[in-house]
Amino acid sequence: MRPDSANRPAQQAATKNSSLFNRLFPVNRDLAIKSIFGVWVAYFLFATSRFFYVTQNHPDALFVQRILMTSICITFTWLLYRLLIAVRRHGMAAEIFMLTLPTIILANYIAILDQIVFDHDALLFDFSYLLDPVELASFDWAYVLDEAFTRYFILASWGALYLALSHSQNAQRMMAHSRQLERVNRESELRALRYQLNPHFVFNALNSVSSLIIDQKNEQAEKLVDDLADYMRAVLTGGAQDMIAVEQEIAQQVRYLEIERMRFPERLHYIVNIDPATNGWSIPALIIQPLIENAVKFGVSETDQPFNIVISTQIEGDRLRISVANNGRVKLPAGQVNDRTVGTGTGLTNIQNRLRALYGQNASLFLANSKDGMAIATIVLPDPSLIFEDI
Structure with a gap:
């Protein structure tokens, strides 16, 4: 039986x-x-x-x-x-x-x-x-x-x-x-926005690999390929996470900058100033990627002088501020007050759309010019509990 x-x-x-x-x-x-x-x-x-x-x-x-x-x-x-x-x-x-x-x-x-x-x-x-x-x-x-x-x-x-x-x-x-x-539409929109990688970055990295191979710098070429593979794996596979910790996002961007330094070893310099109190804060994955890309694209690649990129995070009250600063000036509209505006490029629009989809009006993106000759892009995020949820 x-x-x-x-x-x-x-x-x-x-x-x-x-x-x-x-x-x-x-x-x-x-x-x-x-x-x-x-x-x-x-x-x-x-x-x-x-x-x-x-x-x-x-x-x-x-x-x-x-x-x-x-x-x-x-x-x-x-x-x-x-x-x-x-x-x-x-x-x-x-x-x-x-x-x-x-x-x-x-x-x-x-x-x-x-x-x-x-x-x-x-x-x-x-x-x-x-x-x-x-x-x-x-x-x-x-x-x-x-x-x-x-x-x-x-x-x-x-x-x-x-x-x-x-x-x-x-x-x-x-x-x-x-x-x-x-919720499904919002998740699809967020993933589509997150996967808008700049193809020029991939093309430039592959060209750098080709140049290193031609110059018989095989060890550097191998390292660049490994770094590029790790980065792409993190973006395309690990990117399935909507939210990641601040330290994970910064580590990912440092990996990206290390790849770019293979192209501009003499010009590109970066500094990371991370407040330890921000490490556990959850933020959208790849949210500062377009800011780093813009700094490299419009900064390093268009100058022969040393170029600095500064990434910093800090908590102000109940808000998290993530800033990406680089040498140069932001071209602001005539009559713009306080040197604060949001850009209209694809990368900045991507950030704005993701912030709006996740936080509504509770998050913001600012561009500004500092007095010491730096262009600063700042993302201000609320506590993760303010992310839109189904009621």
Whole structure:
């Protein structure tokens, strides 16, 4: 015998019960079951509580009769539930209509059955009178109308509650789906922006390898190839991480600068000033890559003089400031106040788009000219907890 054969009958029974409930309650099953039984169990307990302060004949028989009547009410409420889900595709007007005339008819049937069930002083479990012919002339129609109004009020209240909760659930599901799509789109956008590597860097590095091989500087060429492979692996493979620690990002950029120094060994110099308190701070991966690329592209490659690049990080209040400074001046628009602006190049636009996607208006990028002849690009980031999250 297989180990799971003993459990198979129980599993089949559970599946059968689940299938039955799915057929009875095809839409909003949990909500429908809990609300229907909740309403009528509460009504049953209230009606039964009269036993404590009203003298009744055959209270045990009345208790059974109330169970029977509560079961009838649950059944009729289930019928109303099926009517409501049958017209749900026709809009709110059709659902509201179902709470008027059809519900009134159901309430009247319940009131008539209530009159039949409770119009006898029966003994316990004696339901033989239910098989007797119904004599409408003997009905207390005033009682029936009062009961019909009470039952209609309960049915209509349940229907309104069910519709409100079901529409709320649908709205929440749609909102959750919308948030999921937004998150997927945002992640795709961030990855696309992050993978916008400057192809000129790769071409220049390969040209440098070629030049070193021609000059028979094989050891340097081998080191450059290894450094380039490590860097590309970190960017394309490790880059799957949206956020990395500051020390990881700086180490990656130092690796990049070491590769560039193979092209400009006499001109390119860099300094890294990292506040130890910033090392554990999470930042977007490759967020300062375009700033380093711009410094090399527009600085080192266009001058014959020694060129300095300074990377620094520090915490000011609850903000992280990452700065990349280099020799030169930023060309600012005429009339620009305080020498602060954001650039319009592809690399800077990439940074702006990523910051906006991750932090909204809580992060910023500034360009400025310092008094000592340095062009400074500064990224200001809030605490990582302010990154957009699905609510």
